[in-house]
Amino acid sequence: MEQQQRIEILQKLIQIDTTNGNEAAAAHYLASVFSDFGIASEQLHYSDERANLIVEVGSGAKTLGFSGHLDVVSAGNHEDWTYPPFSATHTEGKIYGRGATDMKAGLAAAVIAMIELNQDPTFTGKLKLLATVGEEIGLLGARQLTEQGYVQDLDAMIIGEPTQNTIVFAHKGVFSYRVESRGVSAHSSVPELGKNAIDKLIAFYINLQAELGKITAENSVLGAFVHNTSIIEGGTQINSVPDYAHLIGNVRTIPEFDNEQIEQLLRDVIVKMNDHDPDSDLRLVVTQSSYPMFSQPDAELVKIAQSVGKAIIGQEIPCIGISGGTDACEFTRGNPQMPIIIFGPGNETPHMVDEYVEVANYLQMIDVYKAIAKQFFAV
Ligand SMILES: [Zn+2]
Numbered sequence: 236m237e238q239q240q241r242i243e244i245l246q247k248l249i250q251i252d253t254t255n256g257n258e259a260a261a262a263h264y265l266a267s268v269f270s271d272f273g274i275a276s277e278q279l280h281y282s283d284e285r286a287n288l289i290v291e292v293g294s295g296a297k298t299l300g301f302s303g304h305l306d307v308v309s310a311g312n313h314e315d316w317t318y319p320p321f322s323a324t325h326t327e328g329k330i331y332g333r334g335a336t337d338m339k340a341g342l343a344a345a346v347i348a349m350i351e352l353n354q355d356p357t358f359t360g361k362l363k364l365l366a367t368v369g370e371e372i373g374l375l376g377a378r379q380l381t382e383q384g385y386v387q388d389l390d391a392m393i394i395g396e397p398t399q400n401t402i403v404f405a406h407k408g409v410f411s412y413r414v415e416s417r418g419v420s421a422h423s424s425v426p427e428l429g430k431n432a433i434d435k436l437i438a439f440y441i442n443l444q445a446e447l448g449k450i451t452a453e454n455s456v457l458g459a460f461v462h463n464t465s466i467i468e469g470g471t472q473i474n475s476v477p478d479y480a481h482l483i484g485n486v487r488t489i490p491e492f493d494n495e496q497i498e499q500l501l502r503d504v505i506v507k508m509n510d511h512d513p514d515s516d517l518r519l520v521v522t523q524s525s526y527p528m529f530s531q532p533d534a535e536l537v538k539i540a541q542s543v544g545k546a547i548i549g550q551e552i553p554c555i556g557i558s559g560g561t562d563a564c565e566f567t568r569g570n571p572q573m574p575i576i577i578f579g580p581g582n583e584t585p586h587m588v589d590e591y592v593e594v595a596n597y598l599q600m601i602d603v604y605k606a607i608a609k610q611f612f613a614v
Contacts, residue, residue, distance in 0.1 A: 236351055241598060242325065244268055245343040249323035249332040258305035258368040258376075262288040265346055265366060272350045279379065281368045287376040288366040289385060290346075292353040298361040299536075299611050300392035301349065301604070302377075302562060303342030303579075304370030307334035308586050315588045329591040340592040341395020341579030341600070342366060348604035360612030363389060370562050374525060377562035381569035391536040391574045391611065393604065396561055397581020397592075400548055404537050404576050405456045405556035408488035408527035408564060410497050413481050414439060414505070416469070417516040420478040429476030430514045433469045436480040439517055440464065442504050452492035454529065456556040460492040483522075494524045525564035534574035535614060536607075543606040544578070547599060552578075578603075 251261045259278070265288055266276045276290040288305070310320035310333040318324035320333040330340075345364060352358045365385060369375030380386065396403075416436035421429025453459050462484060469480020488494050498521060505517045530537060532554055544552035563575045580600040584590040 236347060238598060241343075241347050241601065242330070242594060244347060245330060245340060245592075245597060246323035246325065248339045248343050249330065249334055250321050252321050253306045253334070254309050255306055255369070255372055257284050259284050259286040261305045262286045262366060268346060269350065272353065274350065274353060279383070281376060281379060285368045287368055287380055288364065289380070290349065290364040291361065292349050293359065293361045295359055295361045295612065297390045297612060298363055298388050299608055300363045300365060300386065300389040301345035301395065302365040302367065302392060302566070303338050303345055303395045304367045304376070304562060305342070306369055306371050307337065307339070308371050311588065317589050320590075325594070328594050330594060330597070331589060331591045333590055335584075335590050335592040336397045336581030337585035337590070338396050338579060338581065340581055340597045341397065344580060344597060344600040344604055345393070345395050347601050348608065351601070352605055352608055358609060358612075360608060362608060367562055374560070374562055374565045377565035381565045384569070386566045386569040386573065389570060389573050391534070392563075392566060392576075393536070393540070393607065394561055394563055394575065394577045395579030395600070396577045397579050397585060398577055399582060400544070400550065400552055402537065402540050402544065402552055402554045402576050402578045403557050404530040404532060404534075404554050404574075405454070406528050406560060406563070407457050408494055409523055409525045409560050410486040410488055410494045410521070411484070411523040412486075412498075412501060413483050413520045413522060414501070415518045415520065416480045417518070418476065418478045418480075418514075421476040423474045423476060426476050429478070430516075432477045432480040435508070435512070435515045435517065436467070436469060436482055438515070439504065439508055440467075440482060442508060443501070446500055446504055450492055452489060454489040454491055456532070457489050457527065457529065460489050460497075461487040462497075488527050490527050490529045494526055498524070525560040526568050528561070528563040528567045528575055530574035530576060536574045536576055536611060539610045539614075540576055540578055540607050543610060544603055547603050547606060
């Protein structure tokens, strides 16, 4: 493909405003790009105006997945931008716009790599693109695709989030919850007529701390399992027995002690307390559960990406773990053995005013993706 066409595809993708929605328009656009090159695609409807895009090219026993999200975060006040956020203005080697770095450049690079590999008679292998909705708010599309079995056939996956010339092969998961304690109000002069929700919540807190203290799990890259009690609220006035209190906790999980395990631990503590004390009415509400992602540092995909990246980009490409969550949190649940790397074009401007991507960086990543795919199927 001509460089100009590669650049135009990215510009058109940025020009489609997919702020926390409207991904169907972007999915439809990319489907038309594939179609121009004779490649069929599937759009998986999520809700009104929202659709994931799934594309397969090639054939073979092994499948390499590419993934990127179609949505972007709000551009905020458009007046604050040097160039309008959905103009995709190309100037001085940069393309400006909301989503330029996070992550329409990574997504467009994967799309073009797939199209070009499909045209290459020397290439054999099966590639599958999963373009998702709602990554920024709840990993919605990744969850839908995972639950509907779209990742089970993948042998490895590259997510094109901006990583600034590093390869992310591990990140912690996030688990947020609320424990609600219900009591019965009464005048504070006759507390025996009521049930004190704060007392029961504090008893829960103490029991929980004891159980958390027993967790010794640690990950060689990500470090320890971490729990933080973030908020405790309860009671309304000085002369009443409180009938409600709650506690909000935030947990950073690791594969060695993951989301399922912390949820079970919380439930066990609650069930035990409710069973042993008829005045205890505790309930667990899980408000967020994103799984940790961990690929072995010596996985084939990691090694290939590192050597290819170094050769093409011309510098060492360190492999790192981060704490942020991506669509990998969902994909890894559907295919726990699948190595996943996060490796894409972009810089430190995600979610910022004047977000941009260096055109050279974007174009280079197309070559990196193609070279990774070729080597992945050569071994
Ligand atoms: Zn992103």
